[in-house]
Amino acid sequence: MRRGYHHGNLKEALIEAALALIAEKGPGGLTFADAARAAGVSPAAPYRHFRDREALLADVAQRGFRLLGEALTKAWQDGRPDPTQALHRVGRAYLGFARGEPAYYAAMFESGVDIGADPALRSVAEAAFGAVRTAVEAVVATLPPGAQPPVLMMTLHIWSQAHGIASLFGRADRARRPIPMSPEDLLEAAVLIYLRGLRAPKA
Amino acid sequence: MRRGYHHGNLKEALIEAALALIAEKGPGGLTFADAARAAGVSPAAPYRHFRDREALLADVAQRGFRLLGEALTKAWQDGRPDPTQALHRVGRAYLGFARGEPAYYAAMFESGVDIGADPALRSVAEAAFGAVRTAVEAVVATLPPGAQPPVLMMTLHIWSQAHGIASLFGRADRARRPIPMSPEDLLEAAVLIYLRGLRAPKA
DNA sequence: TGTACATCAGTGAACGCGCGTTCACTGATGTAC
DNA sequence: TGTACATCAGTGAACGCGCGTTCACTGATGTAC
Numbered sequence: 001m002r003r004g005y006h007h008g009n010l011k012e013a014l015i016e017a018a019l020a021l022i023a024e025k026g027p028g029g030l031t032f033a034d035a036a037r038a039a040g041v042s043p044a045a046p047y048r049h050f051r052d053r054e055a056l057l058a059d060v061a062q063r064g065f066r067l068l069g070e071a072l073t074k075a076w077q078d079g080r081p082d083p084t085q086a087l088h089r090v091g092r093a094y095l096g097f098a099r100g101e102p103a104y105y106a107a108m109f110e111s112g113v114d115i116g117a118d119p120a121l122r123s124v125a126e127a128a129f130g131a132v133r134t135a136v137e138a139v140v141a142t143l144p145p146g147a148q149p150p151v152l153m154m155t156l157h158i159w160s161q162a163h164g165i166a167s168l169f170g171r172a173d174r175a176r177r178p179i180p181m182s183p184e185d186l187l188e189a190a191v192l193i194y195l196r197g198l199r200a201p202k203a
Numbered sequence: 204m205r206r207g208y209h210h211g212n213l214k215e216a217l218i219e220a221a222l223a224l225i226a227e228k229g230p231g232g233l234t235f236a237d238a239a240r241a242a243g244v245s246p247a248a249p250y251r252h253f254r255d256r257e258a259l260l261a262d263v264a265q266r267g268f269r270l271l272g273e274a275l276t277k278a279w280q281d282g283r284p285d286p287t288q289a290l291h292r293v294g295r296a297y298l299g300f301a302r303g304e305p306a307y308y309a310a311m312f313e314s315g316v317d318i319g320a321d322p323a324l325r326s327v328a329e330a331a332f333g334a335v336r337t338a339v340e341a342v343v344a345t346l347p348p349g350a351q352p353p354v355l356m357m358t359l360h361i362w363s364q365a366h367g368i369a370s371l372f373g374r375a376d377r378a379r380r381p382i383p384m385s386p387e388d389l390l391e392a393a394v395l396i397y398l399r400g401l402r403a404p405k406a
Numbered sequence: 407t408g409t410a411c412a413t414c415a416g417t418g419a420a421c422g423c424g425c426g427t428t429c430a431c432t433g434a435t436g437t438a439c
Numbered sequence: 440t441g442t443a444c445a446t447c448a449g450t451g452a453a454c455g456c457g458c459g460t461t462c463a464c465t466g467a468t469g470t471a472c
Contacts, residue, residue: 005433006448026315028231033425044427045449052426109370110313112229116380129380149396156372156382157364157393164367167312169359177319177332179359190360193352194393197400208466209415236458247460248416255459410471417465425456432450438443 011049013039018060023103027111030057054113061113062121064104068097069128076135083138084195090135091162091187098166099183105171109163132159139195147198154198161190214252216242221263226306230314233260257316264316265324267307271300272331279338286341287398293338294365294390301369302386308374312366335362342398350401357401364393 007013017038021030032053036043050056075093079086098105107113108125115125133155140148170183179186210216220241224233235256239246253259278296282289301308310316311328318328339358343351373386382389 005450006435008448010448028315031425032427042450043425044429044451047427048448112231152383153389153392156368156389157396160367160371160389161360161364161393162367163371164363164365165359167370168363168366180355186356186359186363189356190364190397193360193400194396195400196403196405197396197398200399200403202399208417209468211415213415234458235460245417246458247418247462250460251415408472412468412470414468415466417463419462419464421459421461423458425458426454428454429452430450431452433448435445435447437445439441 014046018056019103022106027106057111058113058118058121060107062124064108065124065128069131071097072131079138083142087135087139088188092184094162095166095170095183098170102171217249221259222306225309230309260314261316261321261324263310265327267311268327268331272334274300275334282341286345290338290342291391295387297365298369298373298386301373305374365390
């Protein structure tokens with residue numbers, strides 16, 4: 001990989017290193033010097049690419065949100081074969097991301113990066129959220145006119161339900177509370193009951 | 204407070220200091236030396252009370268879970284005037300705790316403490332969870348026999364919904380996504396729809 | 407009630423360590439002509 | 440095609456700093472008798 005005096009791809013290498021370090025020691029364990037070491041480069045080199053540790057973390061988080069958005073969009077598959085089934089797939093994709101990419105997930109939600117501060121970061125986070133909103137919109141459209149909830153509210157419900165399950169039960173990296181069902185099944189049941197509640201006449 | 208050579212109440216003072224530091228800089232910013240300084244004591248003194256930083260954090264988290272459990276139990280008020288209303292109150296209490304005690308909340312859920320590892324910690328966390336379970340049990344008992352969901356499942360649904368909302372929108376300390384309704388209203392709506400879904404005939 | 411002694415909680419000085427950051431530098435790459 | 444030069448990416452040495460941790464110590468508290 002390293003081909004001489006110039007690294008050639010140091011920025012990528014630093015991000016890779018950051019992911020590995022986060023996976024190993026948590027977002028708090030990420031250190032600028034450590035990332036340089038892991039990339040096989042002097043401790044001053046990272047400053048060519050990132051202002052500081054915070055900027056590196058923000059970049060990792062940004063990539064994470066992009067990947068999450070892509071995963072959700074891919075799972076949606078334009079709502080085939082029908083919006084409800086596709087929405088369940090989106091939910092599973094969220095949990096799959098949290099489990100499969102714990103380092104990204106930690107950088108995005110547990111590292112203390114301020115998502116609102118960095119416009120680029122905010123934008124990709126917004127896009128990932130938009131992927132869920134798209135799915136919710138299509139599901140809402142299938143409901144009888146009198147039973148259609150506000151799209152934003154329902155999106156927030158689904159997102160936070162998935163996020164809560166992922167945070168509490170969805171990662172393998174820590175000894176979470178053991179539950180007698182998979183996070184995927186737990187989320188699917190919640191969404192099923194929720195959707196049934198939307199169709200039901202209001203009490 | 205300080206009355207001479209002996210502090211008299213150093214353990215409490217260290218926990219107070221830890222809370223202030225967490226509130227100010229996040230759980231990652233908590234340092235053993237800093238806590239000693241804030242308590243007005245030499246850097247070696249904390250070792251009389253905590254094995255290391257991790258133990259201090261675990262103690263803070265433990266108190267947090269005890270307080271949360273108490274807040275939830277108090278909000279429940281034996282299910283008066285009826286279980287459903289009381290359950291909504293419990294949900295609001297959860298959000299209120301997350302907002303009102305962000306330092307405890309961070310220590311409990313975002314500090315990397317392994318809840319499963321420490322038996323005392325696990326036990327109070329279990330107790331807090333049990334407060335929600337108690338509420339859910341009573342609500343389930345009000346449902347028609349054919350519509351009663353497994354209590355554990357429903358408890359996990361409610362807990363993770365509240366936790367997701369609290370984590371994403373419920374704290375003032377960071378610039379979270381602004382939403383056009385309060386976290387409390389958002390949670391109440393979700394629970395209402397969920398409960399309606401339980402009563403509705405399965406599709 | 408007083409005295410001797412054990413126990414305990416906090417001291418302060420010291421240390422090694424690793425991190426963040428800076429600096430003048432140098433090797434490599436690209437570009438103008 | 441070749442040459443001169445600007446730009447860029449990474450070096451390595453150095454620094455100050457604060458943290459974690461240990462240590463022999465000492466002031467205070469409690470207790471046995």
